[in-house]
Structure formats: C-alpha cells, structure tokens
Amino acid sequence: MADNKLQAVKLDSDEYQRFWLNLWDAKATRWDKGDVSPALRELISEKHWQLPNGQGIVPGCGRGYDAMFLASPSLHMVGADISPIAVETATKLRDTKQIPSSLVEFKELDFFSFDVPRDKYQVAYDYTFFCALHPSMRARWGERYAEIMAPGGHLIALMFPLDKQPEDRDIGPPFLLSKDEYHRVLDENFELIHYDPKCKTHDDRAGVEVITVWRRK
Template sequence: MTLADALRLPSSYEGISKVDIKQQESVIVLAYPKKITSLYTIASRKPNIIMPENNPGVVNEEIRAKLLNHFKEKQHEEQAQGWIDLWKNDFKPWDKGFPCPELEDAFEKGKIEEGDNGKKTALVPGCGHGYDLVTLANAGYTAVGLDIAPQAPEKFEEYLAQNPLKSSTAKVVVGDFYGNFPESEKQFDLVFDYTFFCAMPPSRRPDWAQRMSELVKKGGNLICLEFPLGKPAETQGPPWGVTEEAYAEILSAVGFKRLERYEPEKVHEIGKGKTMLSKWVRD
C-alpha cells in the first residue's frame, strides 16, 4: 500500500493521520471505529508493516500457548471442530484485520498474472474473514474463499461493505477442504495458501497436496506462503513448522513443478525472516 492508496481509503475509516514524516518515510494510522486495526510504515523503496501491540494479529506467548493447548490432544477428525470452536469463542489470533501484504507485493511485482476481468478463478482455502479475496478480485479474478466456520461468509460481507470491490466478484463458502463444498466440483486457475498448510498436522500434508492437485487446473498455479520457516518440525502446532523440502516433496509427487521461490519485500511483522513465497504450476 502506498501513501496515496491510504489517502483514498473509504470514509468508513474513522481517521487517517500522518503521524511522522522524516527521511522520506511516512507513518500513518488506519483506524476502524473504536480500534486501531493496522499501522503501516510506508517507505520510499522498501515498505514494511508494523503491528501495534493491541492489534489482534500480534500473538503473544499467552495467546500462543492457549492455541496450542486447544489442539494438543485433537485427532484428525477433531481438527475441523477445533477451528469452529475457536470461531464460536471469537478467539482468532491468526486474524490480522487486513489483506496479506505478501500477496499484494506479488501482484505489484508481476509475480502473479492478473485475472483477466473475471475470466480466471481463484480459491483461498481457510480464508477466514476473506481479506485476500478482495486483493484477488481487484486483480481481476473471480475469487472464492473457503472456510470451515459458518460465521465466515457474514464476516466477509462486513469487510466487503467497508472495502468494496473495484472489479470482478468474490464470495465465501462454508465447507471442508478435504470433502465436498460449494464450488468443489470446479478447478481453479489459481489457489492461494497462506497459514492453511501450517495449520494442519504434518501427517495430513500428503492429503493436502493431493487435494490441491484436484482443485488446480492443469497449467494453473498454486501460490504458497511458506510460514513459519525455521520452526523445528517436532514443535507442537499450529502453526506447524514448514520447510522448503516439505513442500517440494509432496507437491512434486502429485504433478506440481516449482517456478519460483523468493522472499517478499512486504511481510507481515510476525513473518519477518520466516516467510518465503513459492509459485507452482500443475503439469
């Protein structure tokens, strides 16, 4: 996001104020009514995102421990209900309140093709409130978000009311990624995975790869935000630690070829030094 973009935000933001300007850097606060949702540092060459302490996207140790304990004893068949329960209790420490900066960065740099005015389709599994659907729709994709939580579509509509689409369409559907869900009979030109792969136990990863091979069109792309890199594999999740090799092994086995892997310039504060973006094509 540039300073110019920030100044064009809708009036639903309670206030946009330039707090400091020095050394070609502007700091602005974007506030929804009654709470700060995000704090951006917008620099002339390499913008980074800073999260204020009261932002729901900042996960402290107490919150992390609560999340780990919630899933500690849950088996495969209990995982989905575990996430539903967190939504019911409005405990969503993964929710940042704004779109993934790494995805925006990829479009800005031309790393991902745009969606041709809705002719191309995109899927975001585990989409949460659906922030990234707006990014994809505004890049020309007909975007579909999938989440296990029944509250997700309503939350997306609330977000959409504050952030209307510039082009194309987007919606959130409820269902199980590994089973049938609305739109599951389709294949997509692009699937974006961010904090979905790392949310499941490592033993489930081959199933994840197989499902991706079913959902991505032949010649289509899978975009993976590899996070958290460097976390020991034996450490309890979610998020579970990931490695470059873990993605390569299971995706190559189901017909994906990696086209590119790089460290994004724009990274969420919690992902600094622990995030890479990889782009795959289904052969």
C-alpha cells in the first residue's frame, strides 16, 4: 500500500493524521485501485445484498469510488476523509460522472470526532481504513462505529490485509489484521451476519480480503 520507507514508519495516534495529509500532498496514494472494490460490487450488484435505506458513510473514503457506488435515491452517502485533497478529488470525480450531490457528498471529517447526525447512519463501508490506523486505535475504531451507527444498521467491512501469523503487527500502514481482531473490537455492539471468504478481490489482494457485514445491535 505504501513504499518501503513508509512501511517502516511506526504511527501513533498523535502523528497519524499528519502522516496521511503528507501522503496526499506528495500524491503517494499507492493504495488507490482506481475503482470500486470488486467484493463490494459483487455483494450489492450480483448477490443483491439488501441495505437499509437512509444515510451511509465511508470513512477514509480516498477518491470516493465506493461511496459513489453505494449512493442511491434511498441511500444518501457521505464520503469522509481528513485530507482536503482527497475530498476535492472525489468531488471532482463525482461531478465528472455527473452524479448529483443529493446522492453523495464528500466531506473533510475526522472519523473520530465529527458531529454525528441525529438519525445516525444506517450503512457504513470500511475498506483500507481499519488497517490504516495504528493498532492502539482499534478499540476506539469499534466504539466509534457503535456511536455513529443506528440500531439495525449495516457495517460492511472488507477485511484487509488478513494474515494468520503476521510477523510484526505494529509496523504499517497497512497494519496486518485478522478475523479475530475485527471480532475483538466489534462483537460487543455488532453481530456478524455475513462472511464470504470466497468474495471477489483485487488481483493482487487475493487471499487477504474477506467481505463481511456486521449488524448494529
């Protein structure tokens, strides 16, 4: 996802935000696949997963492909990113695709501290965001989803990068993850209702991605 030099950066909660802003400034967005995640497209378009209506959010949305894909007249999407460059780029892309802002908006927001709308979110999509956070922030990530999601809401988490025996869990991003790690921080407030280890993946991410859906209790 990042070059070797960045792989060696050890992030903590104080410096990670600056780290991401610098990557966008330097156009070092090597994680960007330029399209919707194949697993998400398959889940919605081929397996016809029924999402609740209302409003949805993609934290750490980058250039916004997934937020634009999920948006519909019955599901207003917000793509949220701390980088103003990401927000501007995603907004331009949306306008180029002539997708109306009534369906999807991109906002400069910190996932951990923005004001949550009164009705909360009925849908969230997390991909390459959990793994972008230092392991010390994982419990807070799970608590924050519990805060922002409405009861019955669906958190679609495309698990990545999965590794059964990661050599060093403290070096990243991306920080290696396991299914157990998602359970550890989500189980208190979410129920796992979909787990598909055979989901479609990006070619170079086969075997390290699994799509899941978690229902807010």
